[in-house]
Amino acid sequence: MTTSFIPKTLEELGRDLARLPEDSLILAGGTDLVIHMHSRHMRPQALLSLSDVEELRQIVITPELASIGAMATMAQVVAATDGLEDLQALAHAASDVGSPQIRNKGTIGGNVANASPAADLPPVLWLLNAQVEIMGPGGATRVIPIQELPTGAKPATILARNEVLVRFLIDRTALKGWRTVFYKLGHRSQVTISRIGMSIAILQDECGIIQDARVIVGAIKPVPYRLPAAENILRGNRPDPELGPRLGETFKGNTRRVYKEEAAKGAFANALARF
Ligand SMILES: Cc1cc2nc3c(=O)[nH]c(=O)nc-3n(C[C@H](O)[C@H](O)[C@H](O)COP(=O)(O)OP(=O)(O)OC[C@H]3O[C@@H](n4cnc5c(N)ncnc54)[C@H](O)[C@@H]3O)c2cc1C
Structure with missing residues (x-):
């Protein structure tokens, strides 16, 4: 039987990350993961859903900084960035992902964590020199340049089993x-x-x-x-x-x-x- 972890805050998320067993998966919008789980008959011991952590969905854009939560959907990314000349590439990329259904469920964090060479958002996040905030067990966070995000396309995610992408940070002053x-x-x-x-x-x-x-x-x-x-x-x-x-x-x-x-x-x- 699969145990579900459904944290509601970042604090609860940190606590749950520390409790995850070895055989566990992290679920965002599920547009990729659910397909993999079905096709490979995966029955993990635990599933941690990010869906209820409201802070992970937040997008805040000021003239100095764009902060985009990892759980922001493609549709939300388009709505927030379309028309901003320095961030327009993000709107272009997110609006090209899949179909409207995929854009309403699929998240920017899932797109990056998936580590697919064909994913649409990573080249743009590299272009914008985005930084990425990562949370580990207990809630400890670190921020690294997107270019340093460790890669390795298989298995599905590039992060440690008990690490999550929290948000992407883009310095807009450097893009003036x-x-x-x-x-x-x-x-x-x-x-x-x-x-x-x-x-x-x-x-x-x-x-x-x-x-x-x-x-x-x-x-x-x-x-x-x-x-x-x-x-x-x-x-x-x-x-x-x-x-x-x-x-x-x-x-x-x-x-x-x-x-x-x-x-x-x-x-x-x-x-x-x-x-
Ligand atoms: C029909 C179809 C069309 C698609 N078209 C495109 C396309 O045109 N372009 C494109 O780039 N992609 C496409 N995709 C792939 C996919 O929809 C996107 O990559 C989407 O953004 C994945 O996000 P998600 O929230 O659904 O991730 P999930 O499926 O929930 O997760 C994907 C992986 O990332 C991990 N993960 C998710 N969020 C986090 C996080 N915050 N921290 C750590 N790990 C995390 C999960 O554990 C899992 O391994 C398509 C998929 C389908 C089914």
């Missing part, structure tokens, strides 16, 4: 003047797994010329990574889709899948068209 976009290339236009996730941040001068740029690509390697060649293409230019083909040769060697070398140019162009 920056605009960001995300474009996902999949096999079809909707409810599709990402084959390339192109996220771009640019800082333009008053004439619209790009002074600085950051480009992070997802769904090519096990974790997102930076593409300096694409950043060099952008600097000194306007964000014009015509720059897409210039990615050309520079993308070779990034992937063993030849079609992705070609497709990356289109993804770059389509992302630029979103500015």
